[in-house]
Amino acid sequence: MKKIINLLKKDVLLGIKDVFILLELGFAVVIMLLLLFVFPKDIEPDAMVYIQDKTGLIQEIIDRFSEEADIEMELDTFVETREEIIEGMTKNRNAMGVIISFGDKEDSTIYRTEMLVQPYTTQAMIKYVEVEMEDMLSMLHPPFGTYPFEVYEAVKLTALQEGLRDEIPFNRRLLPAILLMMVGIIGMFAMVSQTGQERADATIRAFRVTPAGIGGFLLSKNLMLLAVSLFTFSIIYIPVMGGFTGYLPALLIIVLTVIFGSAIGTILGAFNESPMASMGWVVLLMMVLSLPAISLFAPTFSPGWLRLIPTYYTLFGMDAAMFPDNNTHIIWNSALILGAIDVVLATFAGWVFLLKIRKEG
Amino acid sequence: MIEVKNLKHSYKKNDEYAVNDISFNIEKGEIFGFLGPSGAGKSTTQGILSGLLEKQEGHIIIDGEERKGHPNKKFFNRIGVGFERPNVYKKLSALDNLKFHASLYDGGTEDPMTVLDWVGLKNEARKKAGDFSKGMMQRIGFARSMINKPDIWFLDEPTMGLDPTTANSIKGIIKRKQKEGTTIFLTTHNMFVADELCDRVAFIVDGKIAALDSPKNLKLKYGQPVVTLEYMDGEKLASKTFSMAEKDKGELTKFIADKDVKTIHSGEPTLEEIFIKLTGRGLE
Numbered sequence: 001m002k003k004i005i006n007l008l009k010k011d012v013l014l015g016i017k018d019v020f021i022l023l024e025l026g027f028a029v030v031i032m033l034l035l036l037f038v039f040p041k042d043i044e045p046d047a048m049v050y051i052q053d054k055t056g057l058i059q060e061i062i063d064r065f066s067e068e069a070d071i072e073m074e075l076d077t078f079v080e081t082r083e084e085i086i087e088g089m090t091k092n093r094n095a096m097g098v099i100i101s102f103g104d105k106e107d108s109t110i111y112r113t114e115m116l117v118q119p120y121t122t123q124a125m126i127k128y129v130e131v132e133m134e135d136m137l138s139m140l141h142p143p144f145g146t147y148p149f150e151v152y153e154a155v156k157l158t159a160l161q162e163g164l165r166d167e168i169p170f171n172r173r174l175l176p177a178i179l180l181m182m183v184g185i186i187g188m189f190a191m192v193s194q195t196g197q198e199r200a201d202a203t204i205r206a207f208r209v210t211p212a213g214i215g216g217f218l219l220s221k222n223l224m225l226l227a228v229s230l231f232t233f234s235i236i237y238i239p240v241m242g243g244f245t246g247y248l249p250a251l252l253i254i255v256l257t258v259i260f261g262s263a264i265g266t267i268l269g270a271f272n273e274s275p276m277a278s279m280g281w282v283v284l285l286m287m288v289l290s291l292p293a294i295s296l297f298a299p300t301f302s303p304g305w306l307r308l309i310p311t312y313y314t315l316f317g318m319d320a321a322m323f324p325d326n327n328t329h330i331i332w333n334s335a336l337i338l339g340a341i342d343v344v345l346a347t348f349a350g351w352v353f354l355l356k357i358r359k360e361g
Numbered sequence: 362m363i364e365v366k367n368l369k370h371s372y373k374k375n376d377e378y379a380v381n382d383i384s385f386n387i388e389k390g391e392i393f394g395f396l397g398p399s400g401a402g403k404s405t406t407q408g409i410l411s412g413l414l415e416k417q418e419g420h421i422i423i424d425g426e427e428r429k430g431h432p433n434k435k436f437f438n439r440i441g442v443g444f445e446r447p448n449v450y451k452k453l454s455a456l457d458n459l460k461f462h463a464s465l466y467d468g469g470t471e472d473p474m475t476v477l478d479w480v481g482l483k484n485e486a487r488k489k490a491g492d493f494s495k496g497m498m499q500r501i502g503f504a505r506s507m508i509n510k511p512d513i514w515f516l517d518e519p520t521m522g523l524d525p526t527t528a529n530s531i532k533g534i535i536k537r538k539q540k541e542g543t544t545i546f547l548t549t550h551n552m553f554v555a556d557e558l559c560d561r562v563a564f565i566v567d568g569k570i571a572a573l574d575s576p577k578n579l580k581l582k583y584g585q586p587v588v589t590l591e592y593m594d595g596e597k598l599a600s601k602t603f604s605m606a607e608k609d610k611g612e613l614t615k616f617i618a619d620k621d622v623k624t625i626h627s628g629e630p631t632l633e634e635i636f637i638k639l640t641g642r643g644l645e
Binding site: 002003006007009010013014017018201202203205206207208209210211212358359 | 372411412413414415431434435437438440441442444446447448449450451452453457461462464465466467502505509
C-alpha cells in the first residue's frame with residue numbers, strides 16, 4: 001500500500017509538472033463555462049406559421065373544439081394581409097405563411113390555400129404543412145376527414161409526451177457526449193502518453209528492477225486518472241446540471257468508462273514505444289467510440305452494431321442517470337456491461353503490457 | 362555467489378542467439394567485468410541476470426538457489442542496476458528521483474542526499490533533472506542504482522560520457538562498495554575501466570565468451586611485454602622497441618651497450634590488444 005501511495009504521489013507530481021492535470025482541469029472549467037453561458041439552452045428553431053384566414057375557418061375550428069380539447073392559439077399567428085405575412089417572415093427567418101381563402105367557385109366546402117415559404121424552406125417542411133392543413137380541413141369537413149377526432153386527439157397526446165424530451169435544455173442534453181469525450185475517453189490518451197513517456201525516458205526499466213511490480217505501476221496511473229476524472233467530471237457536471245441530480249450513478253458510469261479507456265491506452269502503449277506512434281490509433285478509436293453519440297441525438301439511427309461499442313452504454317447510462325424517467329434499469333444495465341468489459345479488458349491490458357515490456361528487456 | 366551455466370537467449374526465439382551458451386561464476390565481493398564490443402551480448406546477459414529479460418535457456422544459480430521463472434521480490438530488493446542510458450524523471454528534481462526510488466524498497470536504503478553528495482550532485486539536488494547535462498543525468502542513474510544498498514550490483518558502462526574527474530570519483534565509489542562486500546557485475550567496452558576495476562574479465566564476442574581470467578593473467582598469458590629505448594642517433598633522439606622474449610634479450614643487451622641510451626621504458630600489452638589478438642575484433 002505504501003508503495004502504491006508513493007507511486008501515486010510520483011504520478012500526480014509528474015501529471016502536474018507535465019501540465020496534463022492542469023490542462024484537464026482547465027479544459028473542464030472552460031467547457032463548463034461554455035455550456036453554461038455560450039451554448040444555448042434551447043436550440044429549437046422559433047418556427048411559426050403566419051395565417052391569413054379569409055374564410056373564418058380557423059375561428060370555426062376553435063369554436064368547435066375549444067370545449068372538447070385544450071386548444072391554445074397564439075394570437076400573433078393571425079394576420080390580416082399578405083404584407084403582414086411577408087413582414088413577419090422577414091423578421092423571423094424560420095417562419096412560413098399560409099393564406100386560406102375560398103375556392104374559385106365560391107363553394108364554402110372547398111378551400112384554397114396558398115403557402116409562402118422562405119427560399120431555403122425544404123420540400124419536406126412544405127409537405128408537412130400541407131398535410132397538417134389537409135388534416136385540419138378534413139376534421140372539419142368530412143368526408144375529407146381520414147380519422148375521427150379522437151384519433152387526432154390521441155396523436156396530439158403522444159406528441160406531447162415526446163415533447164417532454166425537448167424540455168431538457170440543450171446544453172444539458174449535450175452533457176453525456178461531452179463528458180464521454182472530455183472525461184471518459186481521455187483516459188486512453190493519458191495512458192498512452194504516460195506509459196509512452198516512461199518508456200521513452202527508460203524510467204520504466206529502472207522501475208522494473210525494483211520490488212514494486214508492474215501491476216502497481218499501472219494501478220497507480222489508473223488511480224491518478226480516476227482522481228483527475230472525478231474532478232473534471234464534477235467541475236462540468238454540477239454547475240451545468242445545477243446540482244447533484246443523478247450525480248452518483250453518472251459518476252459510476254464515467255468511472256467505468258475511464259477504466260475502459262485507460263485499458264485501451266495501456267494496450268496501445270504496450271505496442272508503441274513512443275506516445276506519438278500511438279496517436280493515429282488514439283484518434284481513430286476516439287472517432288469510433290464517439291459514434292454512439294449520434295444515436296443519442298438522433299434515436300432513429302440505432303443499428304444493432306452500435307451496441308457493440310462500449311461507449312454506447314456510457315452515453316445511454318449517463319443520459320438515464322441525468323434525466324430520470326423511469327429508466328433506472330438502463331443505468332444499471334450499462335454499469336454491469338461496462339463493468340464486465342472493464343474486468344476482461346483491464347486484465348488483458350495488464351497481461352499484454354507485462355508481456356511486451358519483458359520481451360524488450 | 363552467482364553461477365551461470367549454458368545461458369542462451371534469442372530475441373527472435375530462433376537459432377540466432379544474442380547470448381550463446383555462456384557459463385561463468387562470480388564470487389562474493391568480486392568485480393566481474395564483461396568486456397566486448399557493442400552488440401556482443403553484454404547488456405543481454407546483464408538483462409537476463411537482473412530479471413529484465415526472461416531466461417530462455419540455461420541455469421542461473423544465486424547463493425545456491427536456482428532461478429525458476431521471473432525473479433521474486435527478495436531478489437529485486439537486493440540488487441541495484443545502473444543502465445547505460447540515463448533513466449530519470451526529467452520533470453522531477455534529482456532528490457525527488459532518488460526519494461521515489463528509495464520508497465519502492467522493503468529494506469533500509471541510503472539517504473538520497475548523501476548519495477547525491479557522493480556523485481557530486483548535492484548542490485544540484487533540488488534542480489529539475491531535465492535541466493541537467495547527460496553526464497549529470499548519468500550520475501543520478503548511478504546514484505539511483507545504489508540507493509537500496511544492493512549486495513549484487515549490475516553496472517552497464519558506469520563511466521561513459523563522464524569527464525575524467527567524475528569518472529574517477531565513480532570508480533572510487535565502485536571500489537569502496539566492493540570493499541564493503543558488494544558483488545559487482547560490470548559490463549563495458551572501455552578496457553581501461555575494466556583493467557582498473559575488475560578482478561576478472563570475460564571477453565564476449567557474438568554472444569560467446571572468448572576468454573575469462575584476471576586482466577593480469579590475460580596479459581601474461583596472451584601478451585608479450587616490451588621494452589622501449591630512447592637513444593641518440595647522431596644529433597637526433599630516436600627510439601626502438603624490443604620484445605622481452607627470451608630470444609630477443611641478447612639483442613637488447615647489445616643495443617644498450619652499443620648506443621647512447623637516454624631512457625628505458627618497459628611496457629605490457631593493453632587489454633584491448635589482448636582482446637583483438639584473441640577475437641580478431643576491436644572493442645568499439
